Amino acid sequence: MIKIVGLGPGSIDDLTLKTIEILKNADKVFLRTHKHPNVNYLKEIGIKFETFDKYYDEGNDFDEVYEKIAKKIIEEKECVYGVPGHPLVAEKSVELILKYAKDKNIDVEIVPALSFIDALFNSLQIDPSNGFKLIDGLMLEEHRPDPKTSNVITQVYSRFIAGEVKIKLMEYYDDEQEVYVVRAAGVKELERIEKVKLYEIDRLDFIDYLTTLYIPPAKNKKERILMI
Structure with missing residues (x-):
């Protein structure tokens, strides 16, 4: 077995x-x-x-x-x-x-x-029953975020990846959308939470393999322009 x-x-x-x-x-x-x-x-x-x-x-x-x-x-x-x-x-x-x-x-x-999801919502003191979408940050083309609800973005394991993720998220969110960058949720010695604007996420120097993004529902809807 x-x-x-x-x-x-x-x-x-x-x-x-x-x-x-x-x-x-x-x-x-x-x-x-x-x-x-x-x-x-x-x-x-x-x-x-x-x-x-x-x-x-x-x-x-x-x-x-x-x-x-x-x-x-x-x-x-x-x-x-x-x-x-x-x-x-x-x-x-x-x-x-x-x-x-x-x-x-x-x-x-x-x-x-x-799970890291349990730890994340506990650290942020947010009730997940209000709804959220879980997305692999490396698959944002296949699994698109929904600005109408909360989104949790995983696999943001480096500042480079955070920059790539930021660019993709800007297709759906205003540049000043609030984002919680959470490192090592639930681990007292390592946990760090920063609330920043979307355009700032790749400027944080603590991003590593324990980092996840939490994006609250968007206040300002951004229309995505599709290239034909």
């Missing part, structure tokens, strides 16, 4: 006892990446693991990386795979693993965890 565990948003307090026990008792553990605040804690309690960071270094794009990760996990058949946050929230590699496992009749157990 393949067991997929969530490592939570990044606070040790959010690691579940079930996840820790599974990791401790596993013969083989893989983590999608070592770039997660809880990874050092796993080392401290004696959990041995391999990561797939080399796939990121060697891959041409994320689609290729996630495909390789999924195929490797399926080949193992008996292992534990750990991912940041909740396994079913914005985790393409898990989506692929579930698909391939179904094709090959391999059992998969999903062990839930607090």
